[in-house]
Amino acid sequence: MSSGLETEVKFRIASWEEGEERLRSGGARVRQPRYFEKNALFDFPQHHLERRGEALRLRTARGTTWLTFKGPIHGSSLIKQRKEYETTLDDVNAVEEILRALGLSERFLYEKYRADYVLEGLVVSLDEVPMGYFLELEGPPAEIEAGARKLELRLQDAISLAYPRLYQLFLDEDPDAPEFMVFPGGKESQ
Numbered sequence: 001m002s003s004g005l006e007t008e009v010k011f012r013i014a015s016w017e018e019g020e021e022r023l024r025s026g027g028a029r030v031r032q033p034r035y036f037e038k039n040a041l042f043d044f045p046q047h048h049l050e051r052r053g054e055a056l057r058l059r060t061a062r063g064t065t066w067l068t069f070k071g072p073i074h075g076s077s078l079i080k081q082r083k084e085y086e087t088t089l090d091d092v093n094a095v096e097e098i099l100r101a102l103g104l105s106e107r108f109l110y111e112k113y114r115a116d117y118v119l120e121g122l123v124v125s126l127d128e129v130p131m132g133y134f135l136e137l138e139g140p141p142a143e144i145e146a147g148a149r150k151l152e153l154r155l156q157d158a159i160s161l162a163y164p165r166l167y168q169l170f171l172d173e174d175p176d177a178p179e180f181m182v183f184p185g186g187k188e189s190q
Helices: 016-026 092-101 139-151 164-172
Strands: 001-011 031-044 056-060 064-074 080-088 105-118 120-130 132-138
Touching: 001 016, 001 139, 016 105, 016 120, 016 132, 056 092, 064 092, 105 164, 120 139, 132 139
Parallel strands: none
Antiparallel strands: 001 080, 001 132, 031 056, 031 105, 056 064, 064 080, 105 120, 120 132
């Protein structure tokens, strides 16, 4: 199990190719090439976790599943900081049944393609989600600021919102979009 303080920001970019070019130009090294990731957020029917600014996520990628608890966001900076506790799982089905037995259910589903890079002390993720493309910088605040400069990103353009909240805002603009942030037509197999 790992625990610590998650410190990150996202930047919206125009395309996967733009992200790769920024990363190449900034000197980032590939840590994990592009892979598919599936996420489910669990909550109680009354949305207790969401109302407290917390999240319980079940993530599957590259043959591994993680259970992650995220605490509320600290401070009001552009750089998001929150406590995070995470562990890998041996039996995903058993964990899902335990969560349901405790009264939790899937509140939100989201998918993404991701590639992970290292840029000095940062982990930089290049994400493709059904609503667009993002670069996510994770690490100490000073290194996030320096990394943003290296990638020619302006910190004032940083997004500290998580994907579920970004998708809620997207649904406000496109009410015909699917309820969950998933690729149409089973993109996972493409």
